[in-house]
Amino acid sequence: MTTDPEEFEPDPLRHPVDEGGPKGVGGSDLRFSPWNLLLLVPLLMLITVWYNKDSPRLFGMPFFYWFQFVYVFVGVACVWIVYATTKHKGRPRADVNTDENGATR
Amino acid sequence: MSNINWTELIIFTVLFVGVAGMGFWAAKWRSGSTMDHLDEWGLGGRKFGGWITWFLVGGDLYTAYTFVAVPALVFGAGAMGFFALPYTVILYPIVFLPVLRLWSVSRVHGYVTPADFVRGRYANRTLALLIAITGIVATMPYIALQLVGLEAVLRTIGINGGGIAGHLPLFIAFLVLALYTFKSGLRAPALIAFVKDILIYIVIIVAVIYLPSKLGGWGHIFDTAQEKLTAPNPTTGKPGTGSILLNSNNQLQYATLALGSALALFLYPHSVTGVLASRGRNVLKKNMIALPAYSFLLGLLALLGYAALTAGVKPIINAATGKGDGNTIVPVLFHNEFSDWFAGVAFAAIGIGALVPAAIMSIAAANLWTRNIYKEYIRKDASPKSEAKQAKWASLVVKLGAVACILFIDPQFSIDLQLIGGVIILQTLPTVAIALYTRWLHSWALVAGWVVGMGWGLLLLYGIPNPASGKQHFGGSALTLDKLSIFGWHPWAGSTLQIYVGFVVLIANLLVAVIVTVILRATKTKDGADATAGSDYHADEGDAELKEIAPAH
Secondary structure (H helix, E strand, O other): OOOOHHHOOOOOOOOOOEOOOOOOOOOOOOOOOHHHHHHHHHHHHHOHHHOOOOOOOEOOEOHHHHHHHHHHHHHHHHHHHHHHHHHHHOOOOOOOOOOOOOOOO | OOOOOHHHHHHHHHHHHHHHHHHHHHHHOOOOOOOOOHHHHOOOOOOEOHHHHHHHHHHHHOOHHHHHHHHHHHHHHEHHHHHHHHHHHHHHHHHHHHHHHHHHHHHHHOOOOHHHHHHHHHOOHHHHHHHHHHHHHHHHHHHHHHHHHHHHHHHHHOOOOOHHHHOHHHHHHHHHHHHHHHHHOOHHHHHHHHHHHHHHHHHHHHHHHHHHHHHOHHHHHHHHHHHHHHOOOOOOOOOOOOEOOOOOOOHHHHHHHHHHHHHHHOOOHHHHHHHHOEOOHHHHHHHHHHOHHHHHHHHHHHHHHHHHHHOOOOOEEOOOOOOEEHHHHHHHHHHHHOOHHHHHHHHHHHHHHHHHHHHHHHHHHHHHHHHHHHHHHHOOOOOHHHHHHHHHHHHHHHHHHHHHHHHHOOHHHHHHHHHHHHHHHHOOHHHHOHHHOOOOOOHHHHHHHHHHHHHHHHHHHHOOOEOOOOEOOOOOOEEEHHHOOEOOEOOOOOOOOEEEHHHHHHHHHHHHHHHHHHHHHHOOOOEOOOOOOHHHHHOOOOOOOOOOOOOOO
């Protein structure tokens, strides 16, 4: 790896170069809703020890399989709730810093 | 070729030709003012609504290869093959928010590829080039594998010749695909995806209702499958290693493979193409809710691997290599259990299912080549028109390359490459996905992390043998923790737990990126400037700052 500044060949029109740090136009404008945490719930599916067993069976299917099929609906429900609760915050264009919990970088 | 099933072949051919006609006609479908621009040819005019996006992205992510390979994996190994379900369930909650940010920033700045975004965010040409090359290299074998899916079907119908003549039908099918993609761009797979997915849904639903009733119910199917998976190997006498449940060693591999694959999927250029072609954030949000319907279908399809075990399906011997082709088990199951005409419909569904992702992948690879290599390094003054022309030809070259891979090299080579592809595309996560949230990581630190993740990943994959197939190298993606060595130090010596290689090297990649960033910031090393602004990540359809679609310059 090299940090030779000559490697850059920046295009000053498209990407104004800034010495010493990534300031530029910059920013990430993070926005956070507590409802977003629901998106973590489906990850519980990765804990295999909870469901890696044969019984109880459903329609002859071992628990391991039907439990994971049920989780398809858990995943859908979580994403749907986040969608529904954040739907109307779609365009806070002019008031970026007034109703947001997030901070720019 | 005397044992061709003519009913199956005729139905397959009729549907295939009908779809090809749609592909050529698609150029006129909802067309914009010009086809000579990547926004139009490569992204379908950036205006697809909810339904089109659902079929397009569904057809893009759930490929023909997935549909034959996942049941084949379950057929051979049991529960481990079922990782495809958790993989595609956790996928949407994970990508829900980042995908929206990627769409917005790309729409404001007119980005066509993930490497375009990296170029804008970091102003580091080397980093953008690395991302573009990684994307192309990871996509190429994926396209070749679609041919493997198509060939599995043709072989079951009875077209199973050796040499060039045996591959002729495959070659013709891909040539037709290449021509209509050349003409219609992304509109062709978008339109064809409707037919493909409706056929697939019908076939799978019929299969999972009809087959268990014929084979004695799911209970009997699972019990028989368990017996056969654990039965001793007739030649070696060793007990079978498969099971309908996970064992204590492969649970970590199951979870990390699902997580790693889910993190990787939307880093693939063809997934990004599907996302960027949509009209707005709301279309994407609704799709993240509706796409798991395909996951459910994939889970059902995986179970057909057990149905095939119970029905005593034998994989067809590949006349070209003389070995059994495991990917033929679902086609053979359909061939044995269904009437000829319905099997023909099922084969057409899989065959057309190969065309949709192959088209989108070749378009995505062509976009990367054009935007991030051709325009960046070869012809910096390329006009939008010459970009579109370059991309059309690139898509043709990419597809011919994929056919050549299958014709002249053992298909196993493509399968190995695709395994590697999943690991290497995951190494672009810090540069592409994390960059959507923070610009803190230094662009040269990301290059360092990429080099480490890539190098170590390839080294680890090279060292994994596969006792079942007798391969010494690239035998799989499951690393036994005992073998994990960090400069000679074995932190988990003696452990028999298995973990996904891609996941291990991603952690190393991230660690290196963070440490090098701290060093570079402390030494005030110059970093490129950021061309994006915070509000860009929230822009939506109808906003004033969106870039004009297909502008003349």
